[in-house]
Amino acid sequence: MRIIRSIRVLQVWRRKYATQRIGFVPTMGALHEGHLSLIRRARKHCSTVVVSIFVNPLQFSPSEDLSRYPRPVKSDQQLCREAGVDVLFCPSSEEFYPKDFQTTVKVNRLSQSWEGTFRPTHFEGVTTVVTKLLCLVRPNRSYFGQKDYQQLLVIKHMVKDLNIDTKIVRCSTIRESDGLALSSRNRYLSENQRRQAISLSVALRQGVQSIKHGQTNVQMIQNSMQKILEKFSGVRIEYLAVCDANTLSTLPRVKGEVVLVGAIQIGKVRLIDNMLAKGP
């Protein structure tokens, strides 16, 4: 596995690999089975796999956890090596965003709801970093997790709007055996908080079940999910909703493909999750 830290070196490398089918997995590191499932999928379908690890300052607000975000550099490198990654791209913040950097990419409407309400500058940071990475790596396929469902939709839309020539591949959410979606932020949870953390997936699963059993009244589904979450002390709900799986707009009734989305705060830890369901 080749570790590349410089943008120039990556560009030179990319020119040499013009004919390969390149699969790309962008990450912020602190790799877990969720990230590894994306890498394995890329490994299966592409001749060359590029992973980036970059804790992107642009997507954190000043009050968020940028400085304490986990950075286990050596073990991340080892995991990538074991997963058969060809190139690990780890640029420095200074080179990626030089002092005179002044260009951003913004997906307007899709970025505003849900996560956008609670993290107003987040998606602009994500779309800017992903655009830069896609320009550098020029992958045939780019792998993103369903875990960050709104992010996935925003990036899909951006790639379509800007005619970026890469296929966005959606990969299922990997969970712990009790249902908690894997996340680099789970390591912040204390033992007690870890027990509370399953609440979100329990509520979402209950919502999916009720849709399967024929419930179409969105208000009733949301109320029953909220009741479940309220049973867990120490969990603060940021949002919990059933919405259209393509536009993320709210619905009075379940119809076609919907996504159940939620965000909770446990102490200082913020967790998000989602599940898809099909209505009549």
Ligand code: AMP
């Ligand atoms: P991050 O390092 O958190 O920016 O995530 C990098 C990529 O891994 C994103 O496409 C995420 O959606 C994906 N990812 C994170 N957690 C999971 C998970 N539990 N299952 C599947 N994909 C995930």
